[in-house]
Amino acid sequence: MAVQGVEGGRHVRGVSGDLVWAVGRTVPWRALGAGAVVGLLIVALPRLADGPPDAWLALNLLRAAALAFALGLSFLLDDPARHLTVPVTTRRWVRAGLRVAWVAPVAVLWWTAVLALVPHEVRPPVGALTLEAAAAAALALAAAATAVRFANEPEPGPSVAAGLLTTAILAQLLLPDRWSLFVPTGDPQWQAAHERWALVLAAATLVWGACGPEPLRRGLPLRRRSAVAGPTSG
Template sequence: MVRPVARTVPWRAIGTAGILGLLLAGVPRLTGDQTNDWLALNSLRASALAFALGLAFLLDDPARHTTAAVPTRRAVRHALRLALVAPVAAAGWTAALHLVPRAVRPPEADVTLEAAAIVSLALAGAAFAVRGSGRTRPGRAVAGGLLVPGVLAPLLWPGRWALFVTPDDERWAAAHDRWAVLLCAALAVAAVCAAEPLRRRAVGRAG
């Protein structure tokens, strides 16, 4: 089953987004002596958003309505897609981190937590769209729904909930507690939405 699933993974969209993410992460290195902590942090956040936009297309599958009749559950098919892409995404993010000069690189574990939460939101959105509408290509709508909040949130997010702060801010640790909660919530939504709808299961058994 690995080979058929691998053929349906939208590698082009994921790869294009990955290249964009690496270019964004490389901005501080290109600026040389002009770079600073703020630029490095926000370059990595932009890079994480680019990776997430690519992974929003992960569940795009033109043959979904055909494969829905196979005995393998949807959750397994989704997990297999994720397993195929995860090593590539991890390698890409590691490269993005190391493109940022060490002198201005933000705490790697914390910024990786932010990236994981953003990516998980994209995956949860795609899984929700598939479960709710049965779309074969939810990626474009999910990416659009992620892009606008992803750009505006750092500007409009209420300060009392502090997510988008800098490492020298006293709220940095509390902000990453919130990022962890957001990550867990997104993963839970993705897991729930990966299950087959009850009505469809009932129809399958009746048939």
């Protein structure tokens, strides 16, 4: 799967086209598609009513759509064959990065379509809402990466999605006003809230990066354990 050669006595590893396509086939497109479709329906259904939604409703519909897509992203690292693919030469963070690379263009197109469904006159600031959507997506990926690294479950998506949904609800209900993330447009806290969203995005990205290496089992990465164990004799 990985391209290997020898230059000056050193092994050179790269990512082959075969690996890219193989990873693309393992992406859980059904879960991602379900989240995307639900998000689009959330924003589109009010257009079937007599008139367009007001600004407050449009803001919350966009937030709900972003959450729906993030719930779909919670399944991105699910891999029923995870325990069979541990010994491969391509590192896990490369394979996970390729999954994100497959999904990123789809996410951009999806978010563009979602924004286009909201009438311009009631559409909230696009940059601020895109920051919120990006932070929600990063949280989903960070939670999935954490579950993969520290748990033995090959398909942690349902648990990750449930945790993300619970976190969003608790953040809405329990955070004090001075720390609120979900503020309406025109609120004096709007700018401060999106500074907090930027911190959430940065922290989630760091967690995602930190959990990129091979999963831990009993204090040792699986790759290292398999190397130490060596071949078994029959």
